[in-house]
Amino acid sequence: MKIQFQLNGKPVQAEIQPDTILLDLVRKMGCKSVKRGCETSNCGLCTVWMDEKPVLSCSVLAARAEGRRITTLEGLEKEAQEAGRYLAEEGGEQCGFCSPGFLMNVLAMERELDSPDEEEIKEYLAGNLCRCSGYMSQLRAVKRYLNRRKEG
């Protein structure tokens, strides 16, 4: 079956199977930032935006993308680079496998929450697992990133 949707701002068409998963589709279409980490709807590595909301692409049927706006890290290059720089500076970038999904959720949080405090940040990002960092470096990076305009 054929579907049409927006991928990173561009209208695209794709030929899919009825049971194709969105994660596999966007990877096939070149968005290799999207990772499969757990297979149990748990790790957040496959996070993409569907109509600007972060979702687990491992749990979304590709057919449901019909007519929707799908955004991956590839479509947010400039922001992702900036946030990623803070992550690297704070030592939050270790093996790097979880970073794309993590950054997608950080950028979604920035849009959804107004000046979140530490507890709100932790709660919003709790669905993004990382097996290297222990999260402290990531938390420092996120706080610095959100306050970057004050930091100058």
Place this chain on the structure above:
Amino acid sequence: MIQAKEYVRPSSLEEAYQLCRRRSSVVAGGMMWLKMENIQKQTIIDLSGLGLAGIEEDEEQFRIGAMTTLRMLETHPGLNQEFDGIFRECTRHIVGVQFRNGATVGGSIYGRFGFSDILTCLLALDAYVELYYGGVMPLAQFAAIPRSITERNILVRILIKKDGRRAAYRTVRRASTDFPLLACCVAKKGGQWQISLGARPQRAKAVVISENEESCGAEGWEEQEAIRIAKEGVKAFSFGSNLRGSGEYRRVLAELLIRRLARQLQGQGEAGSGMGSGREQSKNGTMTESDQSRKEDNRR
């Protein structure tokens, strides 16, 4: 992984119902759990074309479409104001924001999972389910039906009456975002306490306990009443063991949670006396009844 040969997004409930009557079909909610099942089906039925993702509120009730996401419950101002923030409390520990943007209330309720925070919460509110075949029925009745018998039906909406009840919710989790070890919701309406316990680890159910009016007004009666309700409450439930904890541990936790939530509700007063006032006070640094009882619990 789930496999299917056909994907259909019906444009009417009747079409969805006719399709779902075939054993070779499966209805997809948020697909969070379904996609992990190792099953092969002819047809996946996607209910996302029926306008069922949304919460309608009027003077008397909330009508929650089956495709409403858990995140929508979590962030809905009306629902949370009416029921003292329990929709935020019963959803915010579930995996992560991305998961809750996908998982649907229909999936949670139709699945009647033992670990369900949503089922536990709604059972304390006297909610109703609206089924395409069979109409409206009390959620408690629906939740008690073994899954296989009602398998071929479409859950359309959840209905919750605005009956002035106060409610409080809490879970115990081994780790943040894990399944609950125990889930507890307590509601109070007039002289009736409604207690719902889930993840025992069996499916949630609810019981009603009447207030002991004679004890009213004596020195420390509220604390005594909360203790009595908790003791009476746990007697109505069975508790099982699994990897997360033993039945005995769950029973002890259940009694504690019921008592704390009852104290919290006593502190908030009766219906209509300022929505969620306890929480606002807490933010301003004033000790609430719930904070007080927590401290007392810590001392014991």
